[in-house]
Amino acid sequence: MYSFFAMMARMKNIERWALMRNSIRENISEHSLEVAMLAHGLAIIANEKCGQELDPNEVALMGIYHDANEIITGDMPTPVKYFDDDIMEAYKRVEDVASRTMVDKLPDYMRKYYEPVFFQKEGKEYEWRIVKAADKLSALIKCKQELGSGNQEFKTAYETTKEALHKMQMKEVEIFIEEFLPAYDQTLDELQAR
Numbered sequence: 001m002y003s004f005f006a007m008m009a010r011m012k013n014i015e016r017w018a019l020m021r022n023s024i025r026e027n028i029s030e031h032s033l034e035v036a037m038l039a040h041g042l043a044i045i046a047n048e049k050c051g052q053e054l055d056p057n058e059v060a061l062m063g064i065y066h067d068a069n070e071i072i073t074g075d076m077p078t079p080v081k082y083f084d085d086d087i088m089e090a091y092k093r094v095e096d097v098a099s100r101t102m103v104d105k106l107p108d109y110m111r112k113y114y115e116p117v118f119f120q121k122e123g124k125e126y127e128w129r130i131v132k133a134a135d136k137l138s139a140l141i142k143c144k145q146e147l148g149s150g151n152q153e154f155k156t157a158y159e160t161t162k163e164a165l166h167k168m169q170m171k172e173v174e175i176f177i178e179e180f181l182p183a184y185d186q187t188l189d190e191l192q193a194r
Helices: 004-012 026-048 055-066 085-102 108-118 123-146 154-165 172-181 181-185 188-193
Strands: none
Touching: 004 026, 004 085, 004 123, 026 055, 026 123, 026 172, 055 108, 055 123, 123 154, 123 172, 123 181, 154 172, 172 181
16 A cells, blocks of 8 residues: 555645735645646746746646645745754755655655656756746745735735745746736736736
């Protein structure tokens, strides 16, 4: 009996943004779907506008599983996770152990397909940067939605996340912010009219 997929089904039980009051609840399953869609789009922009040669489907798959280890670790709040280098390194080791635990819940013949989406491999650094950017874009969108709901709790998170995205210096991210982010301020009726 292998428990990998039963474990993956538990992604919907892990709430995000635990340190903040949320108007709209979000779990890692919802977040991972959004990251996968954003990463796929960023990879296409990177190919079409920035001269990259990425596989958007591979990048999307990486986005689906990018936080799967949180089934074991829970969602570590960003201010804690990135407090200092020692905590960051220790948490990275915890994430790696959790990821290994997840992949080991597959039969041997399947592991080779999942290891590249759970662990960074040489030659895939840019793909992982795209996933990281998509993760930050998802956070920015969450902050934007919370602010739109009148929840000022996310004001500082919005500003710091936006700044972090600009600091990544990725043209595809800037294109996404310019061409797609403004639509997140529109109502469903306004979105359908376009």
